[in-house]
Amino acid sequence: MAKSDFYEMLGVDRRAGPADIKKAYRKLAMKHHPDRNPGDKSAEQQFKDISEAYDVLKDDDKRAAYDRFGHAAFDNGGGPRANDSNFNFSSGFADIFDEMFGDFMGGRRGATSSSRGADLRFNLTITLEEAFAGKHAAVRVPTSVACDSCTGTGAAKGSKPVNCPTCHGRGKIRAQQGFFTIERTCHGCQGAGRVIKNPCKTCSGAGRVRREKTLSVSIPAGVEDGTRIRLSGEGAAGLRGAPSGDLYIFLSITTHRLFQRDGANIYCRVPIAMTTAVLGGTIELPTVDGGRARISIPAGTQSGHQIRLRGKGMSVMNNASRGDMYIEAAIETPVNLTKQQKELLREFEGSGGKKSTSPESEGFFSKVKELWEDLREET
Numbered sequence: 001m002a003k004s005d006f007y008e009m010l011g012v013d014r015r016a017g018p019a020d021i022k023k024a025y026r027k028l029a030m031k032h033h034p035d036r037n038p039g040d041k042s043a044e045q046q047f048k049d050i051s052e053a054y055d056v057l058k059d060d061d062k063r064a065a066y067d068r069f070g071h072a073a074f075d076n077g078g079g080p081r082a083n084d085s086n087f088n089f090s091s092g093f094a095d096i097f098d099e100m101f102g103d104f105m106g107g108r109r110g111a112t113s114s115s116r117g118a119d120l121r122f123n124l125t126i127t128l129e130e131a132f133a134g135k136h137a138a139v140r141v142p143t144s145v146a147c148d149s150c151t152g153t154g155a156a157k158g159s160k161p162v163n164c165p166t167c168h169g170r171g172k173i174r175a176q177q178g179f180f181t182i183e184r185t186c187h188g189c190q191g192a193g194r195v196i197k198n199p200c201k202t203c204s205g206a207g208r209v210r211r212e213k214t215l216s217v218s219i220p221a222g223v224e225d226g227t228r229i230r231l232s233g234e235g236a237a238g239l240r241g242a243p244s245g246d247l248y249i250f251l252s253i254t255t256h257r258l259f260q261r262d263g264a265n266i267y268c269r270v271p272i273a274m275t276t277a278v279l280g281g282t283i284e285l286p287t288v289d290g291g292r293a294r295i296s297i298p299a300g301t302q303s304g305h306q307i308r309l310r311g312k313g314m315s316v317m318n319n320a321s322r323g324d325m326y327i328e329a330a331i332e333t334p335v336n337l338t339k340q341q342k343e344l345l346r347e348f349e350g351s352g353g354k355k356s357t358s359p360e361s362e363g364f365f366s367k368v369k370e371l372w373e374d375l376r377e378e379t
Contacts, residue, residue, distance in 0.1 A: 003071050004049070006052075006053035006056055006066060007053075007057070009049055009050050009053040010024040010025055010028065010053055010054065010057065011024055011028075014067070021054065021057050022054075022058065025050060025051075025053075025054040025058075029047065029050065029051070029054075032044075032046045032047040033047055056074075059118060060144065060206070060208075060210075061117075061118050061120075061143060061144045061236040062118065064142070064144070064210040065142045065143075068142065115192065115238050115239040115242035116238050116243050116244075116245060117208075117235050117236035117238040117239075117242065117244040117245035118235055118236040118245045119235045119236075119245040119246045119247070119248065120235045120236060120245065120246075120247045120248070121247075121248045121250060122139050122247060122248070122250070123250050123252065124137060124139060124217070124219075124251055124252070125251075125252050125253075126223075126252075126254070128253055128254070128259060128261060128288060129288060129290070130219070131219075131221075131222070131223050131224070131251075131253050131314070132221060132222070132288045132289060132314055132315050133221055133289075133315070134218075134219050134221035134222075134223075135219050136218055136219070137216070137217045138215070138217075139214070139215050139217055140212055140213070140214050141212065141213060141214075141215065141234075141247065142212045143210075143211065143212070143213060143235065143236050143237075144208040144209060144211065144236045144237045145208060145209060145211050145213060145237050146207065146208055147200060147202055147203035147208055147209050148202075149201070149203065150200035150202065150207060152207045152208065152237065152240065153200075153207055153240060154196050154199060154200055154203065154206060154240040154241075155196050155198060155199065155200060155205075156198045156200050159196075159197070161195065161240070162195060162197065163193065163194060163195075164186060164188050164189035164192070164193055164194060164195045165188070165195075166186050166189065167186035167188065167189065169193045169194065170186070171185065171189065171191040171193040172184065172185055172186055172191065173186050192240065194240075196240075205240075206239060206240065207238075207241055208236075208237040208238070208239065215231065215234055215247070217229060217231070217249055219251065220317055220318065221315040221317065222315035222316050222317035222318070222319070223251055223253075224253075224317075225252055226250070226251065226252070227251045228248055228249070228250055228251075229248070229249040230246055230247070230248055230249075231247040231249065232246050233245075233246065234246065234247035259288060261314060263314075263323065264313050264314045264315075264316050264321075264322065264323025264324075265313045265314070265324050265325070265326060266288055266312070266323065266324075266325040266326070267325075267326045267328065268285065268325065268326070268327055269328045270283065270285065270327055270328065270330065271330050271331075271332045272297060272301065272331050272332060273332055274331060274333065274334055276297055276301075277300070277301045277302075277331045278299065278300065280296070280297055280298055280299035280300075280301075281296075281297050282294055282295065282296050282297065283297060287312050287325065288312070288313070288314065288325070289312075293309055293312060293325075295307055295309070295327060297329070301331070302329070302331065302360070303330055303331040304328065304329065305328070306326050306327065306328050306329075307327040307329070308324055308325075308326055308327075309324060309325040309326075309327065310324050311323075311324065312324060312325035313325050
């Protein structure tokens with residue numbers, strides 16, 4: 001089922017400002033909060049959905065990505081998921097809690113953490129051969145970067161931010177209430193400690209602009225499916241010169257047409273012709289490093305028999321060693337035989353005399369015969 005539009009969920013226009021979005025979310029959050037609707041699964045799901053929508057639309061970078069790419073932005077961009085087991089649907093409600101009770105509690109979140117750029121996620125798919133050898137990959141990430149016009153300060157060229165006259169650069173103000181001293185985030189600078197009198201026209205004073213940037217990612221040899229690579233400081237730019245977030249690259253490895261991987265070992269199930277299994281022979285197979293391996297098939301090889309090739313498996317990350325490659329024989333029964341071929345097989349079957357050519361089969365059915373005889377004696 002297609003996900004609903006985030007703007008429609010909150011009942012706001014696509015051009016709505018942050019204040020309108022917060023107001024709409026607050027109204028819906030109060031209505032559908034689980035504490036006000038105990039046991040109502042529908043209300044709980046609605047609360048999760050609007051919290052997910054608000055979490056995206058309240059953030060400039062996430063909103064920009066959503067406006068451009070829709071829900072698909074977060075398949076590679078690391079946005080929240082209301083259905084994820086790790087999704088905390090109360091995170092958006094924390095903004096409303098701060099607004100209602102933040103002054104009384106002295107404020108729960110500092111300006112430094114809220115100004116830091118958002119962490120981003122990018123999903124990258126590679127082949128098994130690339131996981132073996134490692135590679136350098138270029139990824140394009142929709143994000144925000146420091147504004148070139150103001151070098152990230154948010155102030156127009158020729159000017160600079162000045163200390164907030166309300167808090168004198170501290171970012172907080174204190175007030176005496178009876179025996180208590182209450183510390184609040186400064187309303188004049190929103191905790192930044194500085195204000196911009198002449199904002200940059202390019203970024204409107206934010207110190208960052210929306211842009212898609214290309215990064216080079218070094219993938220080490222031996223990585224496994226689900227490996228996470230952290231690129232420090234390559235996430236979204238912070239507000240007005242605050243630190244940038246981090247970029248997390250999550251790797252997934254495509255299914256190989258021949259090999260199955262288990263840690264550092266490689267497994268390959270190989271169909272072997274009956275005649276080769278009976279008489280013995282050689283086969284040639286590719287290896288994960290791009291080479292070839294000639295493998296001797298012993299005469300009388302049975303299905304399930306494994307042949308081990310030492311050191312022909314996967315690379316081990318941060319280690320010079322390699323795993324092994326295991327060839328599992330799957331003996332193929334002949335099909336589409338001609339009349340002459342069938343006659344030859346019957347002749348072969350009758351020419352064995354007392355010497356058994358299928359000892360495992362004969363041993364099994366001997367046990368079956370003994371079992372039936374024991375059952376007859378019991379009855």
